[in-house]
Amino acid sequence: MDPFSLKKLNEAxxxxxxxxxxxxxAEARDRVVLEGETVAGALGEAIAKAFRTGISASADADGRxxxxxxxxxxxxxxxxxxxxxxxxxxPMARIAGFEMEIIDPRTAFATAERFPxxxxxxxWPQEVLAGRPLDAYTGVAALTHDxxxxxxxxAAALQAGCFYVGALGSRKTHAKRLERLSxxxxxxxxxxxIRAPIGLDIGAANPAEIAVAILAELIQALRSRSGGRKQLxxxxx
Numbered sequence: 001m002d003p004f005s006l007k008k009l010n011e012a013x014x015x016x017x018x019x020x021x022x023x024x025x026a027e028a029r030d031r032v033v034l035e036g037e038t039v040a041g042a043l044g045e046a047i048a049k050a051f052r053t054g055i056s057a058s059a060d061a062d063g064r065x066x067x068x069x070x071x072x073x074x075x076x077x078x079x080x081x082x083x084x085x086x087x088x089x090x091p092m093a094r095i096a097g098f099e100m101e102i103i104d105p106r107t108a109f110a111t112a113e114r115f116p117x118x119x120x121x122x123x124w125p126q127e128v129l130a131g132r133p134l135d136a137y138t139g140v141a142a143l144t145h146d147x148x149x150x151x152x153x154x155a156a157a158l159q160a161g162c163f164y165v166g167a168l169g170s171r172k173t174h175a176k177r178l179e180r181l182s183x184x185x186x187x188x189x190x191x192x193x194i195r196a197p198i199g200l201d202i203g204a205a206n207p208a209e210i211a212v213a214i215l216a217e218l219i220q221a222l223r224s225r226s227g228g229r230k231q232l233x234x235x236x237x
Contacts, residue, residue, distance in 0.1 A: 008032040016073040016135050020047050025065035073137040074099050075222055080153045081143035082109035088211035090118045103128050125153040139164030139218050158190040164221040166198035
C-alpha cells in the first residue's frame with residue numbers, strides 16, 4: 001500500500017470516517033476515497049454501493065479492473081433512556097453489530113445490573129455527548145418521553161448528521177416536540193429527519209416488539225445511506 005494511502009486510511013479511522021481503498025488490479029496502484037468525495041462514472045457507482053453495503057469487492061470500470069476494500073466505522077447506537085425497550089434492544093443491537101450505549105440521568109434506571117455488557121452513563125446527555133460527540137455513523141434513539149432529557153440529544157443528533165434519529169411518542173407528542181425544537185433553533189428541514197413514531201410499522205405491541213421495530217428501522221437507515229449523494233437511477237440498493 002502506498003504510504004500516503006495508509007496515512008489517509010489511519011486518519012479516517014481516527015475520525016470515524018468511512019473510506020474505500022481503490023486498487024488498480026493491472027498496475028497495483030491504490031488511492032483512498034473518503035465517503036462524500038465525488039468519483040465519476042461506473043467506478044463512482046461501484047464505490048457508492050460499497051459504502052452502502054460495507055462489502056469489499058472487485059469492480060470493472062472503463063475497461064479496467066479494480067478492487068474496492070471498504071473500511072467503515074463500527075456503527076454506534078446511542079439510546080437516550082434506560083427503559084424496558086432499551087433492555088430488549090441491547091442484546092439485539094449487539095448481535096447485529098452495533099456498539100450500543102445508554103444515557104439516562106435517572107440513576108435508579110441507568111444501572112449496570114439492568115444493562116449488563118452495555119456502557120451506561122447515568123448523566124445528562126449534554127454532559128456525556130460533550131466528551132463523546134455524535135457522528136455520521138451513529139444512530140440516536142430517544143426513548144424517555146421526557147423533553148428535558150430527549151430534546152437536547154435529538155437536536156445534537158440532527159446537527160451532527162447522525163444516520164438515524166428516532167424518537168418514541170405519538171404523532172401528537174411529536175408535534176409538540178417539533179414546536180420545542182423549533183423554538184430552540186432547530187430548522188424544520190433538520191427536524192423532519194426525526195423518525196417518529198419510532199420504528200418500522202410492524203404493529204409492535206410490547207417493549208420487545210418495539211425494540212425489533214427500532215432495530216429494523218436502524219438497519220434500514222444504515223444500509224440506505226447515500227454517502228452524501230443521491231442514489232443514481234438504476235443503481236443497486
